Every structure is written in C-alpha cells, then in structure tokens.
Amino acid sequence: MIKFGIIGTNWITQMFIEAALKTEAYTLTTIYSRSQTRAEAFLAQLPVDDVTLVTTLSDLFTAVDVVYIASPNALHFEQAKAAIQAGVHVIVEKPATSNPAEFAEIEALLAQNPAVRYFEAARHVHQPNFKRIEQTLGELPQVQGATLVYQKYSSRFDSYLAGEEPNVLTREFSAGALYDLGVYPIYAAIALFGAPRAVQYLPTLLANGADGKGVANLFYDGFNVTAIFGKNANSYLSSEIYGLKETIVTSNIAELETVTYHDGEGHVDNIGETPDANPMVQEAQDFADMINDPVSTHGQYRQWFQLAKQVNQTLFDLRSSAGIVFPADQKES
Template sequence: MIKFGVIGTNWITKMFIEAAYKTGEYELTKIYSRTEARGEAFLNTLAVDDVDIVTTLSDLYTNIDVVYIASPNAFHFEQSKVAIESGVHVIVEKPTTSNPTEFSEIERVLAQHPEVRYFEAARHIHQPNFKLIQQTMGELTQLQGATLVYQKYSSRYDAYLAGEEPNVLTRTYSGGALYDLGVYPIYAAIALFGAPRAVQYLPTLLTNGADGKGTANLFYDDFNVTVLFGKSANSYLPSEIYGLKETLSISNIAELETVTYYDGDGQQDNIGQVIDDNPMIHEAQDFADVINDPVGNHVRYSQWFQLAKQVNQTLFDLRSSANIVFPADQKEY
C-alpha cells in the first residue's frame, strides 16, 4: 500500500484522495495545512480514518511514500523540492513550477535522488478518451491543426470583481488563466502534436496584470493550433482537430465527455467511452504503477516527465510573449 500525504484542502485534493482510494493502491496518512483547525475541517469531509494533521513540511515528509501537492502555483516548486530531498515521490498539480528555471532546479535535485519519481497531475492525458483521440489522429488523411477550447467562469472571479485578490487570479501566486485552465489545452496540444516551433499569446489582462482569458497560437511546420481559454467568461464551443476532410470533435478538451469523428462526408461516429465519475482515477493508477514498478514503467514515466518539461517551457514562452512576469521569475536558485 502506498502511504501518501496531501498539501491543499480544496475540492481537487478531495477528488484525488477519492480517486486514490478507488484504485486500491493508496492509503492517506497525513494532511498538511497551515492550521490544525483547517486540516481537521477538511478531514471531516473525507471518509477515511487514522490521518494525522501536520503543519510543517518536515512532519509531512516523514513516513510517507508520496505527496500530492495542490497548493497555489507559486508554492509548488519549494514544496516539491523539499519532498524530493526527503526521498518522497511527488504528484504535483498543474503547473509543476512557475518557470523553466525552477523546473531545471527540480531536475537537478531529482538527479541527486534517482529513486524519487516526479509526476505532473495532468489527469486528462491519462484518460481512455484521450488515448482514443491519439489513436484516431493517426488515421486522419492529413493533419491540419486544431482549435482547442477550455473557458469557464471562475467562482473566484466574482471575488476579483469585488476587489479581492484570489490566488488563482494574481501574479503573486503565479496565477492567471494561462497557468490555470490554459494548462489543460496546452498540455493536450503538446501531447498530441509535440512542442511548437514558435508561440504567441494574446491575453485579456486584469487590472492587477494577471490574464483573465486569452488566445494562444502554437506554430508548427505544417499547421497551427489555436487555443482559447479563460476564467472570466464561459464558452460552450467544442474543441476540434482537423484532417483533410475528417474532423475530430471533443466536447471539452479537459473533461473529454464525448469524442465524435466526422468522416469526409460529414457522417458522425461517437467513438468516445463513457467517462468515470472521478476523472483522476486513471492518473492515480498510472502513478501507482510507476511507484510500485519503476523499472518496468520507466519508459512511460520518462515520456510523462519530458512532456511536463515541454509544457513548462511552452507556458513560459507564451507568458513571455505577452510580457507577463511573475515574482517567481525574479528569484535566484
């Protein structure tokens, strides 16, 4: 049984805990919170027993195998680094780090602890429907790019409009649309098409300098990919991948509820599988497979790590093209 701890007392942490238990591979033993009261309140929402509430990383990283990190983006780097140095595997929510400099430092520390595995929790690329999309793309007559969409009004946007500074919508915590919802379609684009040769980001900026929504253009040799995402408005557009005459239509590039193939005559075939109630089950199982058998799953792990590195660089390049600077970019490591 894999003993794990969590950082973050929010809905996505609860979802991962439930997914982890459904695999039958994990046992939650510790919850990290800045206050015991908040940790206890979160624990009371879970159907688990014998869990310790801790308020320091040193206590968290003792006697666990892996940590799941779902704190504000700006904290991912330091919390991950300390875990690796403690010999603890890391599952960190998107994005892994604020910039490539931090990611390079993570690589350096991992090289000193080769027994540790470091995963980015990009849940959608582990789902069966995403693998089906990858397979079907190979059958397209001629790949001609894509339009990927993930735009959903954030509950925290109301707080921003009321004059507050929510973590997910401020550069202080490496937030904004690109580094939140935008990670999903960017991840999908790079997993499906590879790293782009050039990028451009056209954001709609908030008054605090963070991006509320935007359009990213990814340029490849033979086609372009347009990515629309945001937290300040809702979009109901599907995502599409274009062949010569064929088209793959995905209801939501992050959730992958439906996948429809249109042939050259416009005839449609709903090829997607029914998705699980908890979309994190497949990534939790994949990560457990690697932790339990790192040698047998080395190729898969290496592919995920290189993909995470490419996504991290692309996010930074997009942000740089729009002159969006995070405080984390000014730090020296």
C-alpha cells in the same frame, strides 16, 4: 499500499483523494496544513479515518511514500524540492513550476535522488478518451491543426470583482488563465503534436496584471493550433482537431465527456467512452503503477517527464510573448 499525504485542502485535493482511494493502491495517512482548524474541517469531509494532521512539512514527509501537492502555484517548487530531498515521491498539480529555471532545478535534484518519481498531475492526458483521440489522430492521412477550448467562469472571479485578490487570479502566486485552465489545451497540443516551433499569446489582462482569459497560437510546420481559455467567462464551444476533411470533436479538451469522429461525408461515429465520474482515477492509477514498478515503467515515466518539461517551457514562452512576468521569475534571475 502506497502511503500518501496531501498539501492543499481544497476541492481538487478532495477529488484526488477520492480517486486515489478508488484505485485501492493508496492509503491516505497524513494531511498537512498550516492551520490545524482548516485541516480538521477538511478531514471531516472525507470518507476516511486514522489520518494524522500535521502542520510541518518534515512531519508530513516522514509519514508518507508520496505527497500530492495542490497548494497555490507559486508554492509548488519549494514544496516539491523539500519532498524530493526527503526521498518522497511527488505528484504536483499543474503547473508543476512557475518557470523553466525552477523546472531545471527540480530535474537536477531528481538526478541526485534517482529513486524518487516526480509527476505533474495533468489528468486529461491519462484518460481513455484522450488515448482514443491520440489513436484516431494517428490514423488521419493529413493533419491541419486544431482549436482547443477550455473556458469556465471561476468560482473566485466574483471575489475579484468585489475587490479581493484571489490566489488563482494573481501574478504573485504564478496564476492567471494561462497557468490554470490554459494548461489543459497546451498540454493536449504538445502531447498530440509535439513542441511548437513558435508561439504567441494574446491575453485579456485584469487590472492587477494577471490574465483573465486569452488566445494562444502554437505554430507548427504546415499547421497551427489555437487554444482558447479563460477564468472570467464561460465558453460552450467544442474542441476540434482537423484532418483533411475529417474532424475529431470533443466536448472540451479538459473534460473529454464525449469524443466523435466526423468523416466529412456525413457520417459521425462515437469513438469515446463514458468517462469515470472522477476524472483523476486513471492518472492516480498510472502514478501508482510507476511507483510500484519503476523498472518496467521507466520509459513511459521519462516520456511524461519530458512532456511536462516541454509544457513548462511553452507556457513560459507564451506568457513571455505577452510580457507577463511572475515574481518567481525575478527571484530566479
């Protein structure tokens, strides 16, 4: 069993814990929080016992094989660095780092610690329905681009409207629409089509300078991909991938509840399957397989690592095109 601990006591952490336990490959041993009271309240919601609560990272890292990091974006880099230096595998929520300079430092540190695995938790590209999209895309005689959508009104946006500064809507924490929900369509685009030759981001900025929603254009040879995402409005648009007259349609590019193939002649086939109620199960299983068998899975691990690296670069290029600067960028420069 893989002993794992968590950083971040929120709903996404609870979802990952449930997914990891469902695989039967992990056992939760340790919860880290700077607040003992918050950690106790979080533990009370979990179907587990015999879990240690710690308030220092050193105590966390000595107790686990792998750490799942779901803290605010701006904290991912330093916490992942500390884990790698302690010889602990890392599963870090997207976005893995704030900028390519941080990612490069992580890559260099991993080279010094070759036994450590570092995963970005982009759950949708691990799901069976995403694999079905990849397979069907490969069968199209021609590709003419895509429109990828993921826009949901944030549970924290009412707080922003009330004058507060939630972490997920501030540049100080390397956040905003692009570095949250926008990661899903950008990840999907690069996983499906590779790195774009150029990008453009057209954000709608909040009063604090963070992006509330936006449209990203990724330019490829012969076609474009448009990504629509946001945290201050809801969208019910489907995501579409265009062949010549064929179209692959999914409910949205992050949740992938349904996937259908339209042949352009009036025939529609359901090519997906009913997803697991917890969308993080497959990624948790994939990461466990790579931790338990690093040799035979090394090739796939390198592919996912390079995908994460390219996504990080593309996110940075997109927000640079819009003039959005994070404090983390100034620190690195």
